[in-house]
Amino acid sequence: MLEVVCGVIEDSEGRFLACLRPAGKHLGGLWEFPGGKIDPGESPDAALVRELKEELAVDVEVGRALTPVVWNYGEITIRLQPFICRIVSGELRALEHEELRWCAPADFPRLPWADADIPILREIFPTG
């Protein structure tokens, strides 16, 4: 099982950050919450801070943990641990994604998401 952490980043206007995985990678062309694999011996919080710095060039404060999702993609099974996050410094840059988009809650279901992220969307936007 691959341990993965991801950040649900909210801005001051109540929008959330969606990130497009580049074509050619696993689940390329689908939207995700930014994050990545937890290194051996690393805490989920530390992994998330590290990954968001590497991918987005920002420093985040890690907040509330959401419900983890175990998802079997056939070729791999992941355990995705989401956390609410807030950017505390830095200017957002798409260092590893094809596109970054701040979305209002109503826009989230319109994007094609990675399957493992659907339960997370339902948890944060229960009516969506």
Ligand SMILES: Nc1nc2c([nH]c(=O)n2[C@@H]2O[C@H](COP(=O)(O)OP(=O)(O)OP(=O)(O)O)[C@@H](O)[C@H]2O)c(=O)[nH]1
């Ligand atoms: N970061 C991230 N990964 C996700 C999400 N949903 C989801 O199914 N995944 C899957 O979780 C796995 C690990 O994510 P990753 O971002 O570290 O994987 P990667 O292959 O891009 O990293 P790498 O190229 O550095 O090895 C990937 O197979 C990815 O498709 C998500 O919301 N965020």
